[in-house]
Amino acid sequence: MSSSTELTEKKVFLLKSLDGVIFEVEESVAVQLEVIRELIEGDCARPFISLYNVTSEILALVIEYCKHHAETCSGGTSATIADEDLKTFDNEFMNVDENILLELCSAADYLDIKSLFELTCRTLASLIKDRTIIEVRKMFNVENDFSVVEEKAVRKEFAWAFK
Amino acid sequence: MARKEIRLSSHEDEEVEIHGDVLEVVLSYVPLIDLVPASNVSKSWCSAVASSLRHLKKLKPWLILHKQSTHSPYASITYTYDPCSNQWIKVSMPSMNFFSTLKSSQSNFLYMMSSSKFSFSFDPLNSTWCHVAPPLVWRTDPIVARVGDSVVIAGGVCQFEDDPLAVEVYDFNTRAWCTCESMPESLKESAASAWLSVATTKGKLIVTEKKTGVTHWFDSETKSWSGQFNLNPGQPVVNYYIGSYEDDLILVGFCNNVEQFKIWKVSAENFYCEQIGEMPLAFVEKLKSECFGFSSINVLVARNFVYMYNSWEVEEMVVCELTSGGGIGSCRWWSVPNVVCRDGMLKDRLVFTCSEVGFDELHRVMKMDNWKFEVVST
Numbered sequence: 001m002s003s004s005t006e007l008t009e010k011k012v013f014l015l016k017s018l019d020g021v022i023f024e025v026e027e028s029v030a031v032q033l034e035v036i037r038e039l040i041e042g043d044c045a046r047p048f049i050s051l052y053n054v055t056s057e058i059l060a061l062v063i064e065y066c067k068h069h070a071e072t073c074s075g076g077t078s079a080t081i082a083d084e085d086l087k088t089f090d091n092e093f094m095n096v097d098e099n100i101l102l103e104l105c106s107a108a109d110y111l112d113i114k115s116l117f118e119l120t121c122r123t124l125a126s127l128i129k130d131r132t133i134i135e136v137r138k139m140f141n142v143e144n145d146f147s148v149v150e151e152k153a154v155r156k157e158f159a160w161a162f163k
Numbered sequence: 164m165a166r167k168e169i170r171l172s173s174h175e176d177e178e179v180e181i182h183g184d185v186l187e188v189v190l191s192y193v194p195l196i197d198l199v200p201a202s203n204v205s206k207s208w209c210s211a212v213a214s215s216l217r218h219l220k221k222l223k224p225w226l227i228l229h230k231q232s233t234h235s236p237y238a239s240i241t242y243t244y245d246p247c248s249n250q251w252i253k254v255s256m257p258s259m260n261f262f263s264t265l266k267s268s269q270s271n272f273l274y275m276m277s278s279s280k281f282s283f284s285f286d287p288l289n290s291t292w293c294h295v296a297p298p299l300v301w302r303t304d305p306i307v308a309r310v311g312d313s314v315v316i317a318g319g320v321c322q323f324e325d326d327p328l329a330v331e332v333y334d335f336n337t338r339a340w341c342t343c344e345s346m347p348e349s350l351k352e353s354a355a356s357a358w359l360s361v362a363t364t365k366g367k368l369i370v371t372e373k374k375t376g377v378t379h380w381f382d383s384e385t386k387s388w389s390g391q392f393n394l395n396p397g398q399p400v401v402n403y404y405i406g407s408y409e410d411d412l413i414l415v416g417f418c419n420n421v422e423q424f425k426i427w428k429v430s431a432e433n434f435y436c437e438q439i440g441e442m443p444l445a446f447v448e449k450l451k452s453e454c455f456g457f458s459s460i461n462v463l464v465a466r467n468f469v470y471m472y473n474s475w476e477v478e479e480m481v482v483c484e485l486t487s488g489g490g491i492g493s494c495r496w497w498s499v500p501n502v503v504c505r506d507g508m509l510k511d512r513l514v515f516t517c518s519e520v521g522f523d524e525l526h527r528v529m530k531m532d533n534w535k536f537e538v539v540s541t
Contacts, residue, residue, distance in 0.1 A: 102180075102181055105181075105185055105189075106182065106185060109184075109185055117188075121185070121188050121189045121191075121192055122192050124181070124189045124192075125189050125190070125191075125192035125193045126192075128189070128190075128193050128197060128201055129193060129194060129197045130197070130538070132200075133200050133203055133204055136200075136201065136204050137204055137205070140180070140181050140204075141180055142180075142181075142204055142205045142207075142208060143205060144204075144205055145205050145206045145207070146205065146206065154203045157530040158199075158200060158203055158529070158530065160535065161199075161200035161203065
């Protein structure tokens with residue numbers, strides 16, 4: 001296949017976020033979203049796809065992630081260099097506040113991007129480690145639904161986990 | 164992770180929550196030790212922890228290292244290694260009366276013995292101890308193992324005693340010792356824990372001579388010995404170590420001709436050996452002692468985990484996880500640096516056990532007074 005046909009055959013897709021922003025992505029990026037890959041494989045993909053659960057802020061990040069992964073994997077670099085590069089990128093990419101992280105995690109779940117879902121879950125897990133119960137509640141906006149008596153017992157038994 | 168600062172309130176107007184299914188996946192990446200506080204965050208987190216443990220997170224047996232001072236009062240500190248999170252955890256517990264040195268000759272069974280007292284513990288984190296009268300025969304290096312509702316103590320007899328093969332059983336129900344049939348004559352030269360490797364399966368105590376593979380078994384029901392059977396993996400093995408695996412046995416053997424450790428699954432019915440793995444040479448090297456070679460290897464087995472170390476040089480331990488499927492290649496190998504530094508090893512004794520620590524057990528112990536768990540950075 002010559003390079004000119006490749007260029008003409010390069011398909012693009014338009015992804016519309018919850019708040020109406022439209023992103024143009026190449027097929028190599030779009031297929032990393034398992035939900036879209038299924039549509040493409042089933043030949044049901046229209047060039048314009050609405051993603052009702054993802055805001056433009058998060059979708060931009062998701063596309064950045066998929067783009068980088070698609071480029072690194074298809075570039076001519078050796079597997080170990082590519083791995084290292086992805087690792088550095090992922091670490092950098094996860095350097096966001098936990099609300100963004102949570103939204104990225106649910107977006108990855110909804111769009112079915114396995115590597116991003118695992119990455120965000122692992123990062124969230126590392127935030128739970130070594131934190132006090134109060135800190136975890138605050139960080140993840142968890143309402144303490146224990147009764148006063150239950151909470152008192154927990155605080156007594158696990159005093160070290162509140163300090 | 165590069166993250167240094169955590170902003171807590173960037174989106175205060177929006178309530179971002181972590182939903183049930185996603186939370187369960189996130190929790191499956193959280194080390195067991197951190198799941199206990201996580202289960203106390205809220206009721207929904209508590210059920211997410213339970214559900215994550217039921218469906219997603221597979222717990223793995225811990226290696227436990229008891230570092231004990233060689234002098235009275237024999238103070239002891241415990242370090243545990245969780246293979247899931249690859250973390251060492253220092254466990255401080257209320258000081259108990261260690262009247263003697265800790266010993267273990269079977270997975271997580273720990274005991275102390277003096278002329279007036281025999282104490283033992285076999286719960287996963289050794290939080291509960293039973294103190295009973297000592298066995299009648301004075302012993303220094305016996306095999307001690309829990310078999311069903313009893314503790315079997317065999318061999319390791321002091322020189323001035325009459326029968327070097329004496330066996331006694333402590334029954335948990337009658338709370339008394341009884342003398343049983345002595346060990347078979349063929350074990351006369353090797354009737355001590357230094358020379359025998361032991362495993363328990365289906366109410367039987369199986370003992371294998373480390374040098375020869377000669378195997379006998381003791382039935383805790385009939386209180387009698389059977390055998391002999393010679394373990395024969397079909398290859399020249401010079402050191403035999405056994406452990407229980409599912410309802411069968413695991414044999415770890417050192418093959419002298421190729422300087423390699425191999426693992427066989429051994430049927431508990433007919434002792435048929437099927438090879439399931441070989442240790443990569445890089446790990447064999449880690450187990451070698453410069454002066455003593457492979458003469459003091461110890462092997463601990465819990466469920467599908469095999470932990471191996473050289474008691475002369477315990478800087479590094481080798482771990483093997485037996486994955487399902489069976490057959491050659493169903494072993495995953497790695498090594499773990501010992502968290503107790505060299506100085507500690509010179510001043511203190513190290514006793515190794517391994518055990519399956521579950522969430523409920525850890526939760527129970529973490530609630531107890533004066534127990535403290537700290538992750539050790541390595």
